[in-house]
Amino acid sequence: MKSVILFETKTGTSRKCVEIIQNNNNISEVYKVSSFTGDLKNYKNIILVSPIYMGQINKQIVKHIQSGNQNMQLVLVGTNTKPYNETIHNTFDKSTLERIKITHVGGAYNFDKLNFLQKFIIKKMTGISETTDLLKYDVLKSITC
Numbered sequence: 581m582k583s584v585i586l587f588e589t590k591t592g593t594s595r596k597c598v599e600i601i602q603n604n605n606n607i608s609e610v611y612k613v614s615s616f617t618g619d620l621k622n623y624k625n626i627i628l629v630s631p632i633y634m635g636q637i638n639k640q641i642v643k644h645i646q647s648g649n650q651n652m653q654l655v656l657v658g659t660n661t662k663p664y665n666e667t668i669h670n671t672f673d674k675s676t677l678e679r680i681k682i683t684h685v686g687g688a689y690n691f692d693k694l695n696f697l698q699k700f701i702i703k704k705m706t707g708i709s710e711t712t713d714l715l716k717y718d719v720l721k722s723i724t725c
């Protein structure tokens with residue numbers, strides 16, 4: 581049966597993660613979640629890739645996970661590791677967490693893609709003021725379906 585990747589991205593890091601997962605697993609069907617019109621019931625292997633912004637996972641990706649009953653893999657792209665645990669427990673109930681596999685792959689700050697306010701927030705919160713890649717490539721490469 582078929583495999584699919586649905587993703588969201590604002591500054592391109594999640595797209596980069598998708599390309600690595602796609603190439604390593606030979607997956608031909610890849611859609612931005614907002615443009616996916618199919619039915620996930622038709623797929624055996626489902627990988628959803630979402631960035632975390634302000635502690636939130638993309639709402640459409642969350643909706644797909646909550647409305648399905650299959651096993652799915654959720655790949656979270658975010659630079660913080662501590663709030664990541666909070667994020668998943670605030671977003672999903674216990675039975676959903678038992679059904680899905682979650683992998684946190686780190687993230688990146690792409691300063692050329694951020695607006696003034698976002699740059700200000702990142703600099704204030706982290707001290708980082710230039711493009712910085714904090715992706716965990718070894719974890720990304722270990723994702724299989």
Ligand SMILES: Cc1cc2nc3c(=O)[nH]c(=O)nc-3n(C[C@H](O)[C@H](O)[C@H](O)COP(=O)(O)O)c2cc1C
Nearest residue numbers: 589590591592593594631634635658659660687688
């Ligand atoms: C305004 C802003 C808020 C963010 N909030 C979080 C957060 O709450 N938790 C986290 O882990 N990462 C956070 N990040 C980091 C992003 O998740 C990281 O930059 C990610 O790589 C973005 O993915 P994308 O390029 O696919 O949009 C934030 C980044 C920005 C610019």
